[in-house]
Amino acid sequence: MINPNGFSKCEATLRARSRRRPLAEMLHLLSAVIVWLVTGTTISSLNKWIFAVYNFRYPLLLSALHMLTAIVVDYGLIKLRVIRHRGAAEQDLTPNAKCKVFLLSLTFCASIAFGNIGLNYVQLSFAQMIYTTTPLFTLAISSLILGKQHHIIKYTAMMPICLGASFSIMGEVQFDQTGCFFVFAATMLRGVKSIQQSILLQEEKINSVFLLYLMSIPSFCILAVAALALENWAMLESPLHYDCHLWVFILLSCLGSVMYNLASCCVITLTSAVTLHILGNLNVVGNLLLSQLLFGSELSALSCAGAVLTLSGMLIYQNSEFIVSCMDARKAKPEGTDFESESEDLCNSSRVTTDFTCFSDLFSLPNLSALLIMLLLSSNVF
Template sequence: MAGLEGRPPETKKGQLVVAVLIWLLTGITISSLNKWIFAVYKFRCPLLLSSLHMLTAILVDYPLLRFGVVKLKAGEDVALTAAARFRVFLLSLSFCASIAFGNLGLNYVQLSFAQMVYSTTPLFTLALSKALLGTRHHMLKYTAMLPICLGASFSIIGEVQFHHTGCFFLVLSTFLRGLKSVQQSSLLKEERINSVTLLYLMSIPSFCILFTAALVLENRAVWETPSRQDNTLWLFILLSCLGSVLYNLASFWVITFTSAVTIHVLGNLTLVGNLVLSQILFGSQLTVLSYAGIALTLMGMSLYHNCDLVAGRLGSKTAKSK
């Protein structure tokens, strides 16, 4: 899953579509699985769940790399420098913190609320890519952030079960999601690290951090977790772990094809799917403001993805008027 240089445009487009579809489907599935684990089975160990996600990534990625299942391209098999390894460690910190805060937030709020807060991630990513990488963006992309964030605000106001602690955790998670995407983009494109390799390298310190935190903060919750239907609970946890590996690999792939900002704008497409599942599985109630927020968010996404087309038409109209 490396860069696409030298491949026909049709191949690049086809692989991008496949990567985006996998990413969207696994994202919707994992969010619903995690909420089901927390809400239905009263599983009170979000940090432990996050650490299991990282452990699964290690167990899956190691044999893929060790036995040559993943073919590395020229430049990808070079040993990483100390600076690059340190950057991977920083990515691990951002990654596990964003996951942990997100899972903590889901303990307090509905899935629909969480997804609406996450819809503001493109704004954080846009600002961070400008501040950290010096990336220049078209003015229309900044304009598109207005309906995206306004839509999220409407949805928060319209959410029936607002919780300040949950909102705080989710905002922190959202900021860190933007930061880790910028870090991922830099490592994948500048350091030319293969997607599977990057996930494997970052999963090791992430697992150590999250598992240690779980032992310290959640040791009592483990014993308080209901024992009924244990087999079904652990089946859902296994599915969540396997899905997280596929989701993370797909997200790295999409970032390689596009950018750190684009992946989060695309991620807002999961909004509709998660809201539907939240209503079906958890009985979430959406108000008129919530639906208005969805509409504004989707409008902002449309403007973002078509900013070049809009800019071209505006430019042609300006030229004609002169």
């Protein structure tokens, strides 16, 4: 089939895949993904350690401290010009953009507060398995709100992801209904938050550091008021009575949350909201292993099977473009006589390069990591 611009669908797909990011942008994206994965794994374990080991029952206060740290760090980066601000200044933001930032703050507060509250009731491994369904919520919301059209392959990839999460729930050794509710609510709000971030970062062109600074101010106020109103301060001891190691872990958790949020903004700016959460499923193995190592969590065979299913869905989504291009190439073969000779020459000349690109994409870091995780979990099952 020939497009109106004279190129076949096969050729358009090959041309699209042949466009590669500049080296500097690729290094920026790679470093952001690594920081995001590392901090995402450590923050959940740190928070669970704070709640479980030190019996610190103030998740809203901890979330408020996260936002206060973000305000201090981002303000310092902006004032010291460590980060060159190329986005819109605060006074240049339209009322519509300011409203979007405030709505993002509300969603952000609810997501992290619900997530921390849920960790009080459920195991870290269970929470991480539920979080793997975030791409489904993000995909659905982007279709409903933004009107984005996604290929059927991407929706197909969501099936094993959700089925794997269901298996993990059924295989959970210590199931708690209240914790499950809060974790599911946090998962849905994570998807909404990512869509809101992508709109502000990609459409409003707001710098990631500046955006985090803007949304941290109302977020801190909301969480601080919620902590004062909802948490039991009568049981809070003097800070001097707590183990000094607790405050070290809280400080590390706060700094890690700032790095995590900044890295997530960078990844969304360079990719998409759905891709962010698909890559985030690689955090599953780190949190599962840390949950077993630090908290003695038991992983049943059904939970491990659920993790394998979830990661297989991630592999399908990660390589959806490669699958679509192969399908388009197969469909284009019977119609080869309809192609113009110039288009045929271009397809043939680029086929070797494209095949090599597809082959290298199959052995990319996310794919190899997911395959390694699946092998480890499968060995645990059998």
